[in-house]
Amino acid sequence: MARIAYVNGEYVPLDEAKISILDRGFIFADSIYEVTAVIDGGLIDSDLHMARLERSLGEIGMPMPVPASEIVAIERVLMEKNGLTNGMIYLQVTRGAVERDFPFPARDTPQSLVMFTVEKDLANDPVAETGIRVKSVPDLRWARRDIKSTALLAQVLAKQAARAEGCGEAWMLEGDTVTEGGSSTAYIVTADKRLITRPLSQKVLPGCTRAALLALIAEGGATLEERPFTLDEAKQASEAFITGAGALVMPVVGIDDVTLGDGKPGPVTRRLRTLYIEQARRQAAEQAGG
Amino acid sequence: MARIAYVNGEYVPLDEAKISILDRGFIFADSIYEVTAVIDGGLIDSDLHMARLERSLGEIGMPMPVPASEIVAIERVLMEKNGLTNGMIYLQVTRGAVERDFPFPARDTPQSLVMFTVEKDLANDPVAETGIRVKSVPDLRWARRDIKSTALLAQVLAKQAARAEGCGEAWMLEGDTVTEGGSSTAYIVTADKRLITRPLSQKVLPGCTRAALLALIAEGGATLEERPFTLDEAKQASEAFITGAGALVMPVVGIDDVTLGDGKPGPVTRRLRTLYIEQARRQAAEQAGG
Numbered sequence: 001m002a003r004i005a006y007v008n009g010e011y012v013p014l015d016e017a018k019i020s021i022l023d024r025g026f027i028f029a030d031s032i033y034e035v036t037a038v039i040d041g042g043l044i045d046s047d048l049h050m051a052r053l054e055r056s057l058g059e060i061g062m063p064m065p066v067p068a069s070e071i072v073a074i075e076r077v078l079m080e081k082n083g084l085t086n087g088m089i090y091l092q093v094t095r096g097a098v099e100r101d102f103p104f105p106a107r108d109t110p111q112s113l114v115m116f117t118v119e120k121d122l123a124n125d126p127v128a129e130t131g132i133r134v135k136s137v138p139d140l141r142w143a144r145r146d147i148k149s150t151a152l153l154a155q156v157l158a159k160q161a162a163r164a165e166g167c168g169e170a171w172m173l174e175g176d177t178v179t180e181g182g183s184s185t186a187y188i189v190t191a192d193k194r195l196i197t198r199p200l201s202q203k204v205l206p207g208c209t210r211a212a213l214l215a216l217i218a219e220g221g222a223t224l225e226e227r228p229f230t231l232d233e234a235k236q237a238s239e240a241f242i243t244g245a246g247a248l249v250m251p252v253v254g255i256d257d258v259t260l261g262d263g264k265p266g267p268v269t270r271r272l273r274t275l276y277i278e279q280a281r282r283q284a285a286e287q288a289g290g
Numbered sequence: 291m292a293r294i295a296y297v298n299g300e301y302v303p304l305d306e307a308k309i310s311i312l313d314r315g316f317i318f319a320d321s322i323y324e325v326t327a328v329i330d331g332g333l334i335d336s337d338l339h340m341a342r343l344e345r346s347l348g349e350i351g352m353p354m355p356v357p358a359s360e361i362v363a364i365e366r367v368l369m370e371k372n373g374l375t376n377g378m379i380y381l382q383v384t385r386g387a388v389e390r391d392f393p394f395p396a397r398d399t400p401q402s403l404v405m406f407t408v409e410k411d412l413a414n415d416p417v418a419e420t421g422i423r424v425k426s427v428p429d430l431r432w433a434r435r436d437i438k439s440t441a442l443l444a445q446v447l448a449k450q451a452a453r454a455e456g457c458g459e460a461w462m463l464e465g466d467t468v469t470e471g472g473s474s475t476a477y478i479v480t481a482d483k484r485l486i487t488r489p490l491s492q493k494v495l496p497g498c499t500r501a502a503l504l505a506l507i508a509e510g511g512a513t514l515e516e517r518p519f520t521l522d523e524a525k526q527a528s529e530a531f532i533t534g535a536g537a538l539v540m541p542v543v544g545i546d547d548v549t550l551g552d553g554k555p556g557p558v559t560r561r562l563r564t565l566y567i568e569q570a571r572r573q574a575a576e577q578a579g580g
Contacts, residue, residue: 007311018308019316021297021404026309027382028442029319060447090390092317100380100408102442102449102473114311118390140433142444151441152318152392154432157350159392183392 004081005116006074011081014116023112025094028102029151031112032056033092035245036075037209039123039277041085042284044245046072048208056148057093061104065093065111078117087119088246092150122248123277131251131265132168134186134242136231137161139172139179146202158182169242171255177228179203184244185210188229188237189268196233199226209243209276216275231255239266241273248280249273294371295406296364301371304406313402315384318392319441321402322346323382325535326365327499329413329567331375332574334535336362338498346438347383351394355383355401368407377409378536382440412538413567421541421555422458424476424532426521427451429462429469436492448472459532461545467518469493474534475500478519478527479558486523489516499533499566506565521545529556531563538570539563 005017025031034053037044050068057064064071075089094112098105140154158170159182170182178186179198185207187197195217200206217224234240238261240252249272251265260266295307315321324343327334340358347354354361365379384402388395430444448460449472460472468476469488475497477487485507490496507514524530528551530542539562541555550556555563 005311014312015310017311019311020305021295021307021309021382021406022304023316024446026313026316027323027440028446029440030443030446033317060443061450092311102446103453104446104450116311138433142432143428143430144444147443149443150317150319151443153320153350153437153439153441154434156314156318156320156392156394160351160394163393 003117004078005114006078007114008110008112011077017114017116019112019114020097022100023094023097024105025092025112025150027100029149030060031092031094031150032060032062032148033090033150034148036089036091037122037245037248037280038079038084038087038089039280040284041079042280042287043072043075043089044280044283045208045212048211049245052148052206052208053091053093059144059147060149062093062095062111065113074115078115082117082119084117084119086121086123087117088122089115089117091115120246122246123280125248127168128248128250128265128273131253133166133254134169134171134181134252135162135165135167136173136178136256137170139174141172144202145179145204146200146206148205155182168250169252171231171234173231174203176230176232178231178234180205181242181244184242184247184250187241187243188234189239189266191238193268195222195224195268196229197224197226198228207243209245209248212279213243213249213272213276216279217272220275239269241269249276293407294368295404296368297404298400298402301367307404307406309402309404310387312390313384313387314395315382315402315440317390319439320350321382321384321440322350322352322438323380323440324438326379326381327412327535327538327570328369328374328377328379329570330574331369332570332577333362333365333379334570334573335498335502338501339535342438342496342498343381343383349434349437350439352383352385352401355403361403364405368405372407372409374407374409376411376413377407378412379405379407381405410536412536413570415538417458418538418540418555418563421543423456423544424459424461424471424530424542425452425455425457426463426468426546427460429464431462434492435469435494436490436496438495445472458540459542461521461524463521464493466520466522468521468524470495471532471534474532474537474540477531477533478524479529479556481528483558485512485514485558486519487514487516488518497533499535499538502569503533503539503562503566506569507562510565529559531559539566
């Protein structure tokens with residue numbers, strides 16, 4: 001069965017899903033995206049993704065193309081049309097297709113809204129059993145990493161450099177400190193079991209999975225220190241992991257040429273992954289019952 | 291007559307010119323572009339643009355999609371199909387359309403090559419008679435501004451901020467110094483007639499019009515100081531201007547709330563604009579005779 005995508009009001013086979021070469025998403029990266037996990041037929045952390053989408057758009061002077069409820073309705077249709085119960089939904093909103101000119105076009109220019117699905121059993125990803133290694137690279141990105149724009153070339157280069165050395169993610173460095181992963185939030189667990197991740201600012205993306213996990217950690221009575229950590233500190237950690245819509249909670253077992261602990265996913269990370277997947281399944285059950 | 295664009299081997303009406311929503315140019319800004327001026331039927335500084343295209347592609351690990359001579363041949367076909375004798379040709383090369391994944395796809399993934407034309411009498415642009423004002427804004431861009439990528443959101447925001455205040459260009463600031471314009475190179479002329487522009491580095495795009503103008507300046511026996519200049523220095527300049535494929539040499543008559551000189555294009559700038567257009571017309575004549 002051909003995968004069905006959504007392009008500006010139409011449901012079309014993915015291989016026929018096209019946008020104008022004048023689209024500002026193509027020509028200027030003048031667009032915002034979101035990736036939402038689907039687990040057991042549930043849209044995971046959907047409210048967080050819709051809120052972040054609206055915030056990112058607002059930061060670059062764009063409204064929501066349609067209300068969040070309508071976006072979620074389209075996601076549901078895509079899930080049904082594609083028989084998707086486990087995977088991801090990608091969505092991208094652009095400032096529309098119009099004669100090429102850097103400043104914003106007329107306010108009545110129709111925005112573009114594009115979505116497609118990816119099938120993947122995220123909760124049973126075999127990679128989580130062994131964990132990934134990460135490679136440190138300089139953070140070359142622009143000053144507004146809090147905006148989830150499609151101007152992702154720096155991240156492409158960072159993640160390619162990581163892949164080239166057999167690593168599953170890049171950790172980007174500003175000076176000595178880790179900002180975040182190429183497409184994920186970075187965490188370490190110290191020898192005395194303190195959990196550390198960088199605080200939110202314009203230097204990092206406000207992760208939706210991060211927000212959901214922090215709520216779970218707080219519920220469990222544990223604490224997380226929000227502060228920058230250095231690459232050296234990370235290499236001395238007993239555990240490390242990343243979070244993201246596709247990664248969920250993914251163990252990191254090595255950084256550059258250093259192996260963490262015994263080179264296997266650590267107990268804190270495994271526990272957090274389990275907790276996160278359990279609450280995702282509760283979300284799915286609530287959505288099915290609702 | 292509908293404008294004709296070029297998309298991956300096909301000549302199609304511009305309003306039917308489309309690319310896949312999976313194209314990495316759309317999803318990751320994983321693409322490089324060039325804009326070449328057309329004056330009197332000539333492709334201006336074409337060799338410089340082709341060399342820069344190849345360099346930018348190489349910096350992000352992409353080859354030329356077809357040899358430079360073939361790109362120029364396509365440009366000529368587009369000029370003929372569109373009856374274009376004055377304007378610009380836009381071209382964009384991407385890493386192709388493939389399942390979304392940040393690292394580079396398989397080497398045999400076909401790149402995308404897209405081109406379209408814009409009609410404009412650049413050499414007789416009435417804006418050059420009065421000049422433009424520029425607005426200073428913080429330079430939010432990534433660390434590799436020497437790569438002409440389509441990750442242009444920072445430039446979109448900069449040029450929108452300028453337009454909102456009636457300015458024709460944004461001058462981007464790193465600390466006190468001007469890096470460059472949103473889509474142009476920045477120059478000042480001091481009271482004692484010294485011409486100043488920032489030296490090439492990863493902080494600025496290596497302008498093709500800049501290179502051509504510098505050669506003309508050297509031929510004329512004048513000298514240009516390549517060094518960073520501050521916003522304050524620029525505000526005290528007797529003249530200022532920008533260069534770019536669309537702007538050619540465009541007078542700047544005001545910076546923020548400061549008017550330069552008598553608020554009209556200065557003699558050095560007008561002379562350089564004339565010299566640049568004369569050599570462009572010589573290029574056009576040579577191409578017509580060749």
